[in-house]
Amino acid sequence: MLQTNDYYETDIRDVNLVSAIKETIAPFGVFPMLRGFEYIVEAELMILKNGDCINRLRGEVFPQIAIKCYSTSTRVERAIRHALEICWEQEGEGMLKSCCSNKLVKPTIGEFLEIVSGGVNSTLGDS
Numbered sequence: 001m002l003q004t005n006d007y008y009e010t011d012i013r014d015v016n017l018v019s020a021i022k023e024t025i026a027p028f029g030v031f032p033m034l035r036g037f038e039y040i041v042e043a044e045l046m047i048l049k050n051g052d053c054i055n056r057l058r059g060e061v062f063p064q065i066a067i068k069c070y071s072t073s074t075r076v077e078r079a080i081r082h083a084l085e086i087c088w089e090q091e092g093e094g095m096l097k098s099c100c101s102n103k104l105v106k107p108t109i110g111e112f113l114e115i116v117s118g119g120v121n122s123t124l125g126d127s
Contacts, residue, residue, distance in 0.1 A: 017048065017120070024119040029087045036083030039065055039076050040116070047117055054117075057110055080109050087112075 021044045022032075030037050042065045047054050053061055062073035069076070088106045107115070 014045065017045065017124075020120050020123045021045070021048075021116065024116050024123060028116075029090055030083050031086075034079070034083045034086065036079035036081070039069070039080050040083060040113070042068065043080070043113055044116055044120065047113055048120060051117075054110060054113060057113075077109070084109060084112050 018041060021041050025037070025040060025044075030040060032038075043057070043061050046061055046064065058073065058077070062076045065071075065076045066073045084106065
């Protein structure tokens with residue numbers, strides 16, 4: 001069962017992928033109540049389907065998420081940045097710092113999404 005529109009494709013198999021993404025970002029302290037949580041999930045779906053779009057976050061990923069979620073790309077980026085800030089300062093600080101090469105500097109959005117992608121790939125590879 002495939003649903004398509006101009007900006008996004010959803011397949012029934014994506015349900016497993018979405019749950020794997022949510023399980024991967026939960027230990028970092030990114031809570032579902034944050035608006036950035038759903039944006040991170042959407043960004044990860046796009047990155048896992050097309051790994052090259054990680055290099056085009058502002059030009060491709062954020063605008064497509066904004067269209068899908070009836071927002072602007074600036075708000076999408078800000079919400080993801082806010083979720084990452086909460087993650088860095090509170091709950092997932094130890095988890096996130098253990099995954100970062102430079103433990104003194106908060107990772108960029110792209111670096112965080114790469115960390116999560118690696119975790120999702122290893123989770124899906126194990127099952």
